[in-house]
Each structure stands twice: as C-alpha cells, then as structure tokens.
Amino acid sequence: MGKYIIKRLLQLIPILLVVSILAFGLVRVLPGGAAVAYLTARNIAPTKESIAAAEEYLGLNQPLLTQYFIWLKGAAAFDFGVSYASNKAIAPEILGALRNTMGLAAAAMVWLVLISVPLGIFSAKKPNSAFDHFSRGFAFLGASAPSFLVGFLLVLLFSVKLNLLPSFGKRNFASYIMPSLTLALGYIASYSRILRNSLLENMRSTNVLYARARGLKEKRVFSAHTLRNSMIPVVTNFCLSVGGMLAGSVIVEDVFSWPGMGRLIISSIEARDYPMIQAYVVIMALLYITINLVADILCAAINPKIRYEA
C-alpha cells in the first residue's frame, strides 16, 4: 500500500509542473499583455508611460524564467500577489471564498448520501418494481434539470410561497439547505443509478453465491459482500464529484448569491482580474488532483486488485 501511494505521488510531479506553467502562462497570452490588463482593471488609460510604470511595478521587465520562479515561490506559500480589481492581497479573499464553497459542497454531500444510497439500495433489492421505475424516472429528471431552474423553483416554493428559508446569501444554517440541495440534485440522480447497477451486478457474482452457499445470513451477505464490492465505483465517482462540485457550484452560487469560489471567478472574469483567475486555476487544480489521489487510494484500500495491478 505504501509503495502504491509513493508511486502515485511521483506521478503527480509532472502534472503539477504543467499546471504551474499553464497558470503562469495564462497572464502572458493576454491580448495587449498583463500591463494593459492591469491598467484596464484599475481604470488607468494605457499610455506609453503608464504601461512602462505598470511593467516595472508588476516585475514584467525581468526575464521570463525569473518571473516564473518568483511567481512559483509565492504560489507555493499561497501568496498569489495583489488583485488587480481591489488592490488587496488575493490569498485571504480566495481562501474565504473556498471555505464557503467547500461548506456548500459538504452540505451537498450529506444530501447525496442521505438520498441516493437508500434510493440505490431499494431499487436494487426489487429491480423493475414500481419503486425502481420511479427512481429511474427521478434520475433522468435530476440529470436533465438545469440547476438554475431547480434553484428558482425552490426559492419560489420555500422563500416566496411558504416563507420558510432565506432566498439568498449565507447567513445561518438554514441558508445552506436550498443551495446544497440544488447542487446535489444532479449527482443524486446519477449516484443512485450507479449504486443500483453496481449492486445488481455484484448480486450475481460468484463470491456472493459462495457466501450464500456457506450459509451466511442474507443480511451479512448483503453488507459484507454485495455492498462492499459495489462501493468501489461509488467511492471513485463520489470523490470525483467533490472536485466537480467545487467547480460546478458556479451557477448555484449565482442563483443564491452564495459568496464562494463560483461568484468570485465570475466577478473576476468580468473585472479581468487575472491574478485572481490565476490563483483560482492553481487552487482548483491542486484540489482536484488531491481529491483524485485520495479517490484512487481509497479504491486501492477497498480493492486489493488495483494495488497489485498498478
């Protein structure tokens, strides 16, 4: 197991290198260059003098490689420089937003487990029953509904008609309920089906047959053999969707005015605040890579076959 983890960690080095070069290069490929982008964001007319001053200030007249290493050194310490738009340090702002988005994703995960696991298990226990058909229909609906529609319908029902939940912002615990449910819905739909199909497949496998032949109780066969093996695709997808949720919360955050990464990146794109976008890319890539790694390790822990084949 230790060997497997080390191998996976080593594989990350080239990917991290490429990510850092891409994120660094992002500002260099801008039309007009970073200095003009900086001046535009700060509402200063880009004259010859102001461009020269901005280049001096941003360190753009140093050799490219030097600039890259200075940037990399900063990024390694989570120092992404100063926002073009607000002229304040980027790190505190983006980490605050990240915390809010992670809170939202965590709440969505709770919905996900609470709803999709029972849906999946009950559908698999009686395949092609009325319940299974209902859950299949629900899965299609959940995967097809645009999250802004779901979000607004929830707002209409729970905020406007029933006046139970706050319609926007992050104020208290109740603020989490609607955004996280909206975020989770699409995932709930696909998970319950993945779990169901995986359970059905494993129910027919020979090790389950053997467990039954040994005279194990049906409950034990289900929990120790069927369910355990069925969890592998679920865990992989679960971890992947954490990354997907952190990025995919953009629309949900927009609908509910949630002060997270999604709102931050949209306002940064509008303000052409490139250092902020750069920081967003680095943090998202780091998170996504870490989460994928954790997913792989978890799966290797559940399934020894993966450990030996890798």
Add this chain to the structure above:
Amino acid sequence: MKTRFILKRMYRKKSVIFFTIILAIILFAVIAAPLIAPNDIYKTDLLNRFAPPSAQFPFGTDELGRCIFSRILFGGRASLTYALIATTVAAIIGTTIGMISGYKGGRVDGLIMRICDIMYSFPHLVITLVIVAILGSGIYNILIAMLVTQWLYYARMSRGMTMDIRNQNFVAAARSNGSSTAKIIFKHILPNIVPQMIALTTIDFGHTILTISGLSFLGLGVQPPSPEWGALINSARAFIYTDIQMILWPGLMILLVVLSVNVIGDNLRDALDMKMN
C-alpha cells in the same frame, strides 16, 4: 439492416417513443420559428409590460413588453444550434484524433494520452471559464471553450474501440493490400464505431445544452437582447417575485429537450450494449 435492428431494439419502450415525439415537436417549432412566432422578438411596448397570456401573446409579455412565446421559439434556435455545432465539431475532431491515436499507437498515442491526462487534472468547467477569461465573454468564445474540453470524451472512447478493432483480420488484410492509414481509418475502422459515437454524441448533446444555457445564464454566453434559453432566464431573474412565467417556460424547454435527448441516448446505448466509463 443493422440500423433497423438497433432502432427496433431502441423503440421497444413506450417512454422512448413518447420523448422522441416531444423532441420532434420542439425541434419542429424551433425550426419553423419565423413562421410560428406571432410577434417580432425585439419589438418593445412599454405600455404592455408583464401582460398575462392572450391570443396575441400566448405566454404574455416580458419587462419590456416583448412577446415571451416568440422569444422562447427563437431562443431555442440559438440554444439548439450552438449546442449542435459544439457537439458535432467536438465529435468529429475527437473521434478522428482518437482513431489516429489508437491505430498508430507508439509516440503519437503517448503524446495524445499525456494531453488527456493534463486535461483531466482540471475540472472541465474550470478550463471553460479560463478560456472565457482570456478570450472574453460571448457565444463564439464559449463554443471554442466547449470544443477544447469536449473532444476528450470522443477521443478516449474511439481510441479504445480502435485498439480493439486494429488487430482484427480485416484490418490486417487492408494493410497488406497496401491501403493508406487514412483509408484504413475512415473506411474500415470508422464504420465500426459510428453507432457508439452517435450514442455518445446524443448524450453529450444534452450536457452541452445545459452548459451553454448555464454559461449564458451567468452572462458569459449569448448576450441580450438576443434570446437564448439561459439568457432569457438570466434577464427574467430580477422579476421572480412578479412574473415566474418568464423563468418557468424557458427552463421547462431546456428540461424537456435535455430529458428527451437523455432518454433517447440512454436507450440507444442500451440497444448497442455499450458500457460507459
């Protein structure tokens, strides 16, 4: 013959027939929009704002007195055309790259797979947003961004299938005939993977509609006053307390189209006995 067999298997279920009809109706309405639409989509009438549904305005009017029904019809043209362009181009480019990668193997394959690895280390939406950040918002930049991320799925799948086919006798026979690589790929390999690629395209089409309308909803895609389903919802959100219809109808259209496409795609996949992931 084979096509008929697949279609027959696909349309065993009533739900598939039902959603094909729904999709056909919506497609017809959207294509025939200039003939059906009762009003000019840009004509404002400030004396007739938020009008309730009437014979003249079947879904009522919006905040500027424009006909919601007509705007939804034309909005569908935008949403569906852009999604169709994005998926088709991604499918063609991705499948071609995948077939070359799978057939050639070796260095070409290694390089393409490394590019895939790097792309997979970002969530797709992040790549899309970054491209929009560099190029600026607007529907054409969104299409470019979609293309950059979507080709991957097609490349990965067609590569895998090509690698299975590559070693079969008929490909070896074509090679020993002296057929060129291009001829082998397009005449011998492509016909064998087309049904599966169509199933993938169908499912991807649904995702693409959701992404494009989502980005337009965020104000990054189709810009007002041009109608597009996501953009319509974005401009209607300020009036959620006064007139929910302006959000409801375009939202429902997106839902119906994506749902139909997903049901059809899913059953096509089942009919082909495909295993995704």
